Amino acid sequence: xxxxxxxxxxxxxxxxxxxxxxxxxxxxxxxxxxxxxxxxxxxxxxxxxxxxxxxxxxxxxxxxxxxxxxxxxxxxxxxxxxxxxxxxxxxxxxxxxxxxxxxxxxxxxxxxxxxxxxxxxxxxxxxxxxxxxxxxxxxxxxxxxxxxxxxxxxxxxxxxxxxxxxxxxxxxxxxxxxxxxxxxxxxxxxxxxxxxxxxxxxxxxxxxxxxxxxxxxxxxxxxxxxxxxxxxxxxxxxxxxxxxxxxxxxxxxxxxxxxxxxxxxxxxxxxxxxxxxxxxxxxxxxxxxx
Amino acid sequence: xxxxxxxxxxxxxxxxxxxxxxxxxxxxxxxxxxxxxxxxxxxxxxxxxxxxxxxxxxxxxxxxxxxxxxxxxxxxxxxxxxxxxxxxxxxxxxxxxxxxxxxxxxxxxxxxxxxxxxxxxxxxxxxxxxxxxxxxxxxxxxxxxxxxxxxxx
Numbered sequence: 001x002x003x004x005x006x007x008x009x010x011x012x013x014x015x016x017x018x019x020x021x022x023x024x025x026x027x028x029x030x031x032x033x034x035x036x037x038x039x040x041x042x043x044x045x046x047x048x049x050x051x052x053x054x055x056x057x058x059x060x061x062x063x064x065x066x067x068x069x070x071x072x073x074x075x076x077x078x079x080x081x082x083x084x085x086x087x088x089x090x091x092x093x094x095x096x097x098x099x100x101x102x103x104x105x106x107x108x109x110x111x112x113x114x115x116x117x118x119x120x121x122x123x124x125x126x127x128x129x130x131x132x133x134x135x136x137x138x139x140x141x142x143x144x145x146x147x148x149x150x151x152x153x154x155x156x157x158x159x160x161x162x163x164x165x166x167x168x169x170x171x172x173x174x175x176x177x178x179x180x181x182x183x184x185x186x187x188x189x190x191x192x193x194x195x196x197x198x199x200x201x202x203x204x205x206x207x208x209x210x211x212x213x214x215x216x217x218x219x220x221x222x223x224x225x226x227x228x229x230x231x232x233x234x235x236x237x238x239x240x241x242x243x244x245x246x247x248x249x250x251x252x253x254x255x256x257x258x259x260x261x262x263x264x265x266x267x268x269x270x271x272x273x274x275x276x277x278x279x280x281x282x283x284x285x286x287x288x289x290x
Numbered sequence: 291x292x293x294x295x296x297x298x299x300x301x302x303x304x305x306x307x308x309x310x311x312x313x314x315x316x317x318x319x320x321x322x323x324x325x326x327x328x329x330x331x332x333x334x335x336x337x338x339x340x341x342x343x344x345x346x347x348x349x350x351x352x353x354x355x356x357x358x359x360x361x362x363x364x365x366x367x368x369x370x371x372x373x374x375x376x377x378x379x380x381x382x383x384x385x386x387x388x389x390x391x392x393x394x395x396x397x398x399x400x401x402x403x404x405x406x407x408x409x410x411x412x413x414x415x416x417x418x419x420x421x422x423x424x425x426x427x428x429x430x431x432x433x434x435x436x437x438x439x440x441x442x443x
Contacts (some may be wrong), residue, residue: 270374277373
Protein backbone atom coordinates (compact mmCIF):
# COMPACT_ATOMS: atom_id res chain seq x y z
CA UNK A 1 0.00 0.00 0.00
CA UNK A 2 2.76 2.34 1.04
CA UNK A 3 4.81 1.56 -2.06
CA UNK A 4 1.90 2.08 -4.42
CA UNK A 5 1.28 5.49 -2.91
CA UNK A 6 4.94 6.49 -3.37
CA UNK A 7 4.98 5.17 -6.92
CA UNK A 8 1.98 7.26 -7.70
CA UNK A 9 3.52 10.43 -6.38
CA UNK A 10 6.92 9.96 -7.99
CA UNK A 11 7.32 11.73 -11.33
CA UNK A 12 9.25 8.94 -13.04
CA UNK A 13 9.94 10.88 -16.23
CA UNK A 14 10.95 14.20 -14.67
CA UNK A 15 14.64 13.34 -14.98
CA UNK A 16 17.42 12.78 -12.53
CA UNK A 17 16.41 9.18 -11.89
CA UNK A 18 15.86 5.92 -13.71
CA UNK A 19 12.26 5.99 -14.94
CA UNK A 20 12.11 2.25 -14.39
CA UNK A 21 13.46 2.30 -10.84
CA UNK A 22 16.01 -0.32 -11.88
CA UNK A 23 19.73 -0.28 -12.43
CA UNK A 24 20.97 -0.08 -16.01
CA UNK A 25 22.35 -3.63 -16.12
CA UNK A 26 19.09 -5.22 -15.12
CA UNK A 27 17.05 -3.16 -17.59
CA UNK A 28 19.41 -4.16 -20.39
CA UNK A 29 19.28 -7.83 -19.32
CA UNK A 30 15.49 -7.68 -19.64
CA UNK A 31 15.68 -6.18 -23.12
CA UNK A 32 18.25 -8.74 -24.18
CA UNK A 33 15.96 -11.50 -22.94
CA UNK A 34 13.03 -9.97 -24.81
CA UNK A 35 15.01 -9.98 -28.06
CA UNK A 36 16.13 -13.53 -27.35
CA UNK A 37 12.49 -14.47 -26.85
CA UNK A 38 11.84 -13.24 -30.39
CA UNK A 39 14.74 -15.29 -31.71
CA UNK A 40 13.43 -18.46 -30.09
CA UNK A 41 9.90 -17.52 -31.05
CA UNK A 42 10.92 -17.16 -34.69
CA UNK A 43 12.60 -20.57 -34.64
CA UNK A 44 9.64 -22.29 -33.04
CA UNK A 45 7.14 -20.56 -35.31
CA UNK A 46 9.12 -21.51 -38.42
CA UNK A 47 8.95 -25.10 -37.19
CA UNK A 48 5.18 -24.63 -36.93
CA UNK A 49 5.00 -23.20 -40.46
CA UNK A 50 6.83 -26.18 -41.95
CA UNK A 51 4.78 -28.59 -39.87
CA UNK A 52 1.55 -26.99 -41.08
CA UNK A 53 2.76 -27.22 -44.68
CA UNK A 54 2.96 -31.04 -44.50
CA UNK A 55 0.19 -33.58 -44.82
CA UNK A 56 1.99 -35.89 -42.42
CA UNK A 57 4.19 -35.09 -39.42
CA UNK A 58 5.79 -37.60 -36.99
CA UNK A 59 4.06 -38.15 -33.67
CA UNK A 60 6.50 -37.01 -30.93
CA UNK A 61 5.43 -39.90 -28.70
CA UNK A 62 6.75 -42.31 -31.30
CA UNK A 63 10.03 -40.44 -31.73
CA UNK A 64 10.87 -39.70 -28.09
CA UNK A 65 10.04 -42.89 -26.23
CA UNK A 66 13.42 -44.05 -24.94
CA UNK A 67 14.83 -43.94 -21.43
CA UNK A 68 18.46 -44.55 -20.43
CA UNK A 69 18.93 -48.14 -19.32
CA UNK A 70 15.43 -49.20 -20.35
CA UNK A 71 16.48 -50.79 -23.65
CA UNK A 72 13.69 -50.86 -26.23
CA UNK A 73 10.88 -50.26 -23.73
CA UNK A 74 8.25 -47.86 -25.09
CA UNK A 75 8.17 -44.99 -22.58
CA UNK A 76 6.82 -41.87 -24.28
CA UNK A 77 7.37 -38.56 -22.46
CA UNK A 78 9.25 -40.22 -19.57
CA UNK A 79 12.77 -38.95 -20.18
CA UNK A 80 11.74 -35.47 -21.26
CA UNK A 81 9.67 -35.05 -18.10
CA UNK A 82 12.81 -35.83 -16.07
CA UNK A 83 14.63 -33.10 -18.03
CA UNK A 84 11.78 -30.65 -17.45
CA UNK A 85 11.76 -31.25 -13.70
CA UNK A 86 15.55 -30.88 -13.51
CA UNK A 87 15.24 -27.44 -15.11
CA UNK A 88 12.31 -26.35 -12.91
CA UNK A 89 14.17 -27.39 -9.75
CA UNK A 90 17.34 -25.60 -10.87
CA UNK A 91 15.21 -22.50 -11.44
CA UNK A 92 13.97 -22.76 -7.85
CA UNK A 93 17.51 -23.06 -6.46
CA UNK A 94 18.42 -19.97 -8.50
CA UNK A 95 15.56 -18.04 -6.86
CA UNK A 96 16.97 -19.08 -3.49
CA UNK A 97 20.48 -17.95 -4.53
CA UNK A 98 19.13 -14.52 -5.54
CA UNK A 99 17.25 -14.29 -2.24
CA UNK A 100 20.39 -15.16 -0.28
CA UNK A 101 22.10 -12.37 -2.23
CA UNK A 102 19.47 -9.86 -1.08
CA UNK A 103 20.36 -10.70 2.49
CA UNK A 104 24.09 -10.51 1.79
CA UNK A 105 24.40 -14.14 2.80
CA UNK A 106 27.58 -15.26 1.02
CA UNK A 107 27.40 -18.90 2.11
CA UNK A 108 23.77 -19.11 1.00
CA UNK A 109 24.61 -17.69 -2.43
CA UNK A 110 27.43 -20.19 -2.89
CA UNK A 111 25.32 -23.12 -1.77
CA UNK A 112 22.31 -22.41 -3.98
CA UNK A 113 24.37 -21.33 -7.00
CA UNK A 114 26.25 -24.60 -6.65
CA UNK A 115 23.02 -26.60 -6.82
CA UNK A 116 21.87 -24.55 -9.83
CA UNK A 117 25.10 -25.42 -11.65
CA UNK A 118 24.61 -29.09 -10.79
CA UNK A 119 21.06 -28.90 -12.23
CA UNK A 120 22.33 -27.24 -15.42
CA UNK A 121 25.00 -29.87 -15.93
CA UNK A 122 22.48 -32.65 -15.28
CA UNK A 123 20.17 -31.19 -17.94
CA UNK A 124 23.02 -30.94 -20.45
CA UNK A 125 23.98 -34.56 -19.78
CA UNK A 126 20.39 -35.65 -20.39
CA UNK A 127 20.34 -33.75 -23.66
CA UNK A 128 23.66 -35.29 -24.72
CA UNK A 129 22.22 -38.75 -24.10
CA UNK A 130 19.03 -37.95 -25.99
CA UNK A 131 20.88 -36.63 -29.04
CA UNK A 132 23.28 -39.55 -29.02
CA UNK A 133 20.40 -41.99 -28.79
CA UNK A 134 18.50 -40.36 -31.67
CA UNK A 135 21.50 -40.07 -33.98
CA UNK A 136 23.07 -43.49 -33.42
CA UNK A 137 19.91 -45.53 -32.76
CA UNK A 138 19.20 -46.95 -36.23
CA UNK A 139 15.75 -47.98 -37.39
CA UNK A 140 14.77 -50.12 -40.35
CA UNK A 141 13.07 -47.67 -42.71
CA UNK A 142 11.48 -48.04 -46.12
CA UNK A 143 13.35 -45.57 -48.34
CA UNK A 144 13.22 -45.59 -52.17
CA UNK A 145 11.74 -49.08 -52.27
CA UNK A 146 14.50 -50.52 -50.06
CA UNK A 147 14.83 -51.24 -46.39
CA UNK A 148 17.64 -49.13 -44.95
CA UNK A 149 18.84 -48.72 -41.39
CA UNK A 150 19.01 -45.04 -40.53
CA UNK A 151 19.14 -42.85 -37.41
CA UNK A 152 17.41 -39.50 -36.91
CA UNK A 153 19.74 -36.99 -38.56
CA UNK A 154 19.31 -33.69 -40.38
CA UNK A 155 19.26 -35.56 -43.71
CA UNK A 156 16.88 -38.41 -43.05
CA UNK A 157 13.89 -39.05 -40.85
CA UNK A 158 12.87 -42.61 -39.97
CA UNK A 159 9.46 -41.66 -38.53
CA UNK A 160 7.14 -41.69 -41.53
CA UNK A 161 3.93 -43.67 -41.80
CA UNK A 162 3.83 -47.41 -41.20
CA UNK A 163 4.58 -49.11 -44.51
CA UNK A 164 2.07 -51.56 -45.97
CA UNK A 165 2.90 -55.26 -46.10
CA UNK A 166 2.77 -55.34 -49.89
CA UNK A 167 5.31 -52.49 -50.12
CA UNK A 168 7.55 -54.24 -47.62
CA UNK A 169 7.38 -57.57 -49.45
CA UNK A 170 8.62 -55.83 -52.59
CA UNK A 171 11.24 -53.84 -50.70
CA UNK A 172 12.76 -56.91 -49.07
CA UNK A 173 13.73 -58.21 -52.53
CA UNK A 174 15.64 -54.99 -53.26
CA UNK A 175 17.35 -54.54 -49.91
CA UNK A 176 21.02 -55.14 -49.18
CA UNK A 177 22.29 -58.25 -47.42
CA UNK A 178 23.37 -56.07 -44.48
CA UNK A 179 19.88 -54.60 -43.97
CA UNK A 180 18.23 -58.00 -44.20
CA UNK A 181 20.71 -59.59 -41.80
CA UNK A 182 19.98 -56.90 -39.22
CA UNK A 183 16.26 -57.38 -39.78
CA UNK A 184 16.49 -61.14 -39.15
CA UNK A 185 18.64 -60.50 -36.12
CA UNK A 186 16.11 -58.04 -34.71
CA UNK A 187 13.34 -60.64 -34.90
CA UNK A 188 15.49 -63.45 -33.53
CA UNK A 189 18.30 -62.37 -31.23
CA UNK A 190 19.94 -65.81 -31.23
CA UNK A 191 21.13 -65.27 -34.83
CA UNK A 192 24.74 -64.21 -35.39
CA UNK A 193 25.27 -61.31 -37.79
CA UNK A 194 28.40 -62.78 -39.42
CA UNK A 195 26.62 -66.07 -40.12
CA UNK A 196 23.64 -64.27 -41.66
CA UNK A 197 25.96 -62.26 -43.89
CA UNK A 198 27.41 -65.53 -45.20
CA UNK A 199 24.02 -66.97 -46.17
CA UNK A 200 22.61 -66.78 -49.69
CA UNK A 201 20.24 -63.85 -50.01
CA UNK A 202 17.23 -66.01 -50.95
CA UNK A 203 17.50 -67.89 -47.68
CA UNK A 204 17.72 -64.64 -45.77
CA UNK A 205 14.60 -63.33 -47.51
CA UNK A 206 12.69 -66.51 -46.70
CA UNK A 207 13.47 -66.01 -43.01
CA UNK A 208 11.62 -62.67 -42.96
CA UNK A 209 7.86 -62.53 -42.69
CA UNK A 210 6.80 -59.18 -44.10
CA UNK A 211 3.48 -59.15 -42.25
CA UNK A 212 5.33 -59.29 -38.88
CA UNK A 213 7.35 -56.18 -39.63
CA UNK A 214 6.49 -52.78 -38.22
CA UNK A 215 8.57 -50.62 -40.51
CA UNK A 216 7.94 -46.97 -41.25
CA UNK A 217 8.56 -45.02 -44.41
CA UNK A 218 10.90 -42.05 -44.23
CA UNK A 219 9.20 -38.95 -42.84
CA UNK A 220 9.65 -35.19 -43.40
CA UNK A 221 13.37 -34.38 -43.60
CA UNK A 222 12.91 -30.96 -41.96
CA UNK A 223 12.10 -32.58 -38.62
CA UNK A 224 15.72 -33.37 -37.75
CA UNK A 225 17.10 -29.94 -38.67
CA UNK A 226 14.47 -28.16 -36.58
CA UNK A 227 14.83 -30.50 -33.64
CA UNK A 228 18.62 -30.39 -33.44
CA UNK A 229 18.74 -26.69 -34.35
CA UNK A 230 16.27 -25.52 -31.72
CA UNK A 231 17.14 -27.88 -28.87
CA UNK A 232 20.80 -27.25 -29.71
CA UNK A 233 20.33 -23.48 -29.53
CA UNK A 234 18.54 -23.94 -26.21
CA UNK A 235 21.25 -26.31 -24.99
CA UNK A 236 23.82 -23.66 -25.90
CA UNK A 237 21.89 -21.18 -23.74
CA UNK A 238 21.93 -23.68 -20.87
CA UNK A 239 25.65 -24.15 -21.36
CA UNK A 240 26.39 -20.41 -21.33
CA UNK A 241 24.09 -20.08 -18.30
CA UNK A 242 26.16 -22.69 -16.48
CA UNK A 243 29.36 -20.82 -17.40
CA UNK A 244 27.87 -17.52 -16.16
CA UNK A 245 26.78 -19.20 -12.92
CA UNK A 246 30.26 -20.65 -12.40
CA UNK A 247 31.75 -17.16 -12.88
CA UNK A 248 29.23 -15.80 -10.33
CA UNK A 249 30.14 -18.58 -7.91
CA UNK A 250 33.84 -17.74 -8.15
CA UNK A 251 33.14 -14.01 -7.75
CA UNK A 252 31.00 -14.64 -4.68
CA UNK A 253 33.68 -16.92 -3.29
CA UNK A 254 36.31 -14.19 -3.79
CA UNK A 255 34.11 -11.63 -1.93
CA UNK A 256 33.80 -9.40 -5.03
CA UNK A 257 30.10 -8.75 -4.31
CA UNK A 258 30.72 -8.27 -0.59
CA UNK A 259 33.20 -5.49 -1.35
CA UNK A 260 30.74 -3.95 -3.82
CA UNK A 261 28.11 -3.94 -1.10
CA UNK A 262 25.42 -5.67 -3.16
CA UNK A 263 24.69 -8.91 -5.01
CA UNK A 264 22.81 -7.34 -7.96
CA UNK A 265 24.99 -9.29 -10.38
CA UNK A 266 23.47 -12.53 -9.08
CA UNK A 267 20.04 -11.15 -9.95
CA UNK A 268 21.07 -10.57 -13.57
CA UNK A 269 22.53 -14.07 -13.85
CA UNK A 270 19.32 -15.29 -12.24
CA UNK A 271 17.18 -13.55 -14.88
CA UNK A 272 19.15 -15.27 -17.61
CA UNK A 273 18.82 -18.65 -15.94
CA UNK A 274 15.06 -18.32 -15.49
CA UNK A 275 14.78 -17.34 -19.13
CA UNK A 276 16.50 -20.59 -20.11
CA UNK A 277 13.88 -22.44 -18.08
CA UNK A 278 11.13 -20.35 -19.68
CA UNK A 279 12.30 -21.21 -23.19
CA UNK A 280 12.42 -24.90 -22.30
CA UNK A 281 8.76 -24.72 -21.27
CA UNK A 282 7.96 -23.74 -24.86
CA UNK A 283 10.41 -26.13 -26.52
CA UNK A 284 8.87 -28.90 -24.42
CA UNK A 285 5.41 -27.85 -25.59
CA UNK A 286 6.23 -27.57 -29.28
CA UNK A 287 8.45 -30.63 -29.77
CA UNK A 288 7.25 -33.12 -27.20
CA UNK A 289 3.64 -32.40 -26.29
CA UNK A 290 1.79 -31.26 -29.42
CA UNK B 291 19.05 -0.67 3.55
CA UNK B 292 19.29 2.77 1.95
CA UNK B 293 18.33 2.27 -1.70
CA UNK B 294 21.11 4.56 -2.90
CA UNK B 295 23.64 2.35 -1.19
CA UNK B 296 22.73 -0.40 -3.70
CA UNK B 297 22.48 1.65 -6.86
CA UNK B 298 21.96 5.33 -7.59
CA UNK B 299 19.39 4.35 -10.20
CA UNK B 300 16.99 2.82 -7.70
CA UNK B 301 14.93 5.62 -6.15
CA UNK B 302 12.28 3.56 -4.41
CA UNK B 303 13.45 0.37 -2.69
CA UNK B 304 11.78 -2.81 -3.91
CA UNK B 305 9.46 -4.29 -1.41
CA UNK B 306 11.28 -7.22 0.06
CA UNK B 307 9.06 -9.85 1.51
CA UNK B 308 9.94 -11.30 4.87
CA UNK B 309 11.83 -14.56 4.87
CA UNK B 310 8.86 -16.70 5.82
CA UNK B 311 6.66 -14.90 3.29
CA UNK B 312 9.19 -15.39 0.52
CA UNK B 313 9.68 -19.08 1.28
CA UNK B 314 5.92 -19.62 1.20
CA UNK B 315 5.61 -17.86 -2.16
CA UNK B 316 8.45 -19.81 -3.76
CA UNK B 317 7.12 -23.08 -2.39
CA UNK B 318 3.63 -22.33 -3.67
CA UNK B 319 4.91 -21.45 -7.13
CA UNK B 320 7.13 -24.53 -7.32
CA UNK B 321 4.23 -26.81 -6.41
CA UNK B 322 2.00 -25.04 -8.92
CA UNK B 323 4.56 -25.41 -11.73
CA UNK B 324 5.03 -29.09 -10.89
CA UNK B 325 1.29 -29.75 -10.88
CA UNK B 326 0.82 -28.01 -14.22
CA UNK B 327 3.69 -30.03 -15.71
CA UNK B 328 2.23 -33.29 -14.43
CA UNK B 329 -1.18 -32.39 -15.88
CA UNK B 330 0.50 -31.57 -19.21
CA UNK B 331 2.24 -34.93 -19.20
CA UNK B 332 -1.07 -36.63 -18.43
CA UNK B 333 -2.72 -34.92 -21.38
CA UNK B 334 0.30 -35.82 -23.55
CA UNK B 335 -0.18 -39.50 -22.71
CA UNK B 336 -3.89 -39.17 -23.32
CA UNK B 337 -3.21 -37.79 -26.80
CA UNK B 338 -0.74 -40.64 -27.40
CA UNK B 339 -3.36 -43.25 -26.51
CA UNK B 340 -5.97 -41.52 -28.66
CA UNK B 341 -3.57 -41.63 -31.62
CA UNK B 342 -3.01 -45.34 -31.06
CA UNK B 343 -6.72 -46.12 -31.01
CA UNK B 344 -8.97 -46.60 -34.02
CA UNK B 345 -10.17 -43.41 -35.72
CA UNK B 346 -9.00 -40.76 -33.26
CA UNK B 347 -11.31 -37.77 -33.08
CA UNK B 348 -9.30 -34.96 -34.67
CA UNK B 349 -11.33 -32.33 -32.87
CA UNK B 350 -10.81 -33.85 -29.44
CA UNK B 351 -7.05 -34.17 -30.03
CA UNK B 352 -6.92 -30.55 -31.15
CA UNK B 353 -8.83 -29.50 -28.05
CA UNK B 354 -6.42 -31.29 -25.73
CA UNK B 355 -3.50 -29.69 -27.55
CA UNK B 356 -5.14 -26.29 -27.01
CA UNK B 357 -5.47 -27.03 -23.29
CA UNK B 358 -1.77 -27.90 -23.12
CA UNK B 359 -0.91 -24.59 -24.83
CA UNK B 360 -2.94 -22.64 -22.29
CA UNK B 361 -1.31 -24.51 -19.39
CA UNK B 362 2.11 -23.68 -20.86
CA UNK B 363 1.21 -19.99 -20.97
CA UNK B 364 0.17 -20.22 -17.31
CA UNK B 365 3.56 -21.76 -16.49
CA UNK B 366 5.34 -19.00 -18.40
CA UNK B 367 3.34 -16.39 -16.47
CA UNK B 368 4.37 -17.82 -13.10
CA UNK B 369 8.05 -18.11 -14.07
CA UNK B 370 8.18 -14.52 -15.32
CA UNK B 371 6.03 -12.90 -12.63
CA UNK B 372 7.32 -14.74 -9.56
CA UNK B 373 10.75 -16.22 -10.31
CA UNK B 374 11.92 -13.29 -12.43
CA UNK B 375 10.10 -10.78 -10.19
CA UNK B 376 8.67 -8.90 -13.16
CA UNK B 377 5.42 -8.64 -11.21
CA UNK B 378 7.24 -6.59 -8.57
CA UNK B 379 8.59 -3.98 -11.00
CA UNK B 380 6.79 -0.73 -11.74
CA UNK B 381 4.09 -0.70 -14.39
CA UNK B 382 6.10 1.41 -16.83
CA UNK B 383 8.73 -1.25 -17.03
CA UNK B 384 6.37 -4.22 -17.25
CA UNK B 385 4.70 -2.57 -20.24
CA UNK B 386 7.97 -2.03 -22.14
CA UNK B 387 8.53 -5.80 -21.94
CA UNK B 388 5.01 -7.12 -22.40
CA UNK B 389 3.66 -4.82 -25.14
CA UNK B 390 6.31 -5.75 -27.76
CA UNK B 391 5.65 -9.42 -27.02
CA UNK B 392 2.07 -8.91 -28.24
CA UNK B 393 3.59 -9.10 -31.74
CA UNK B 394 3.65 -12.84 -31.19
CA UNK B 395 -0.13 -12.95 -31.61
CA UNK B 396 0.22 -11.79 -35.19
CA UNK B 397 3.44 -13.74 -35.68
CA UNK B 398 1.95 -17.12 -34.73
CA UNK B 399 -1.37 -16.70 -36.57
CA UNK B 400 0.20 -15.33 -39.77
CA UNK B 401 2.93 -17.93 -40.11
CA UNK B 402 0.82 -20.95 -39.26
CA UNK B 403 -1.78 -19.78 -41.78
CA UNK B 404 1.02 -19.35 -44.29
CA UNK B 405 2.17 -22.93 -43.76
CA UNK B 406 -1.36 -24.21 -44.02
CA UNK B 407 -1.98 -22.33 -47.25
CA UNK B 408 1.26 -23.71 -48.68
CA UNK B 409 0.03 -27.23 -47.94
CA UNK B 410 -3.34 -26.57 -49.58
CA UNK B 411 -1.71 -25.11 -52.68
CA UNK B 412 0.67 -28.04 -53.01
CA UNK B 413 -2.14 -30.56 -52.60
CA UNK B 414 -4.12 -28.71 -55.27
CA UNK B 415 -1.39 -28.25 -57.87
CA UNK B 416 1.02 -31.10 -57.12
CA UNK B 417 -0.92 -34.39 -57.18
CA UNK B 418 2.33 -36.33 -56.78
CA UNK B 419 2.99 -34.58 -53.45
CA UNK B 420 -0.54 -35.29 -52.30
CA UNK B 421 -0.42 -38.94 -53.26
CA UNK B 422 2.99 -39.45 -51.68
CA UNK B 423 2.41 -37.73 -48.35
CA UNK B 424 -1.30 -37.92 -47.52
CA UNK B 425 -1.76 -40.26 -44.54
CA UNK B 426 -3.49 -43.49 -45.57
CA UNK B 427 -3.89 -45.24 -42.24
CA UNK B 428 -7.34 -44.08 -41.32
CA UNK B 429 -8.97 -44.47 -44.69
CA UNK B 430 -11.74 -47.08 -44.96
CA UNK B 431 -10.21 -50.54 -44.97
CA UNK B 432 -10.26 -51.20 -48.71
CA UNK B 433 -6.72 -52.48 -48.78
CA UNK B 434 -6.94 -54.37 -45.53
CA UNK B 435 -8.03 -57.80 -46.86
CA UNK B 436 -5.10 -57.84 -49.29
CA UNK B 437 -2.50 -57.26 -46.63
CA UNK B 438 -2.27 -60.65 -44.93
CA UNK B 439 -1.96 -62.52 -48.24
CA UNK B 440 1.82 -62.58 -48.59
CA UNK B 441 2.02 -64.06 -45.11
CA UNK B 442 -0.46 -66.81 -45.90
CA UNK B 443 1.17 -68.03 -49.06
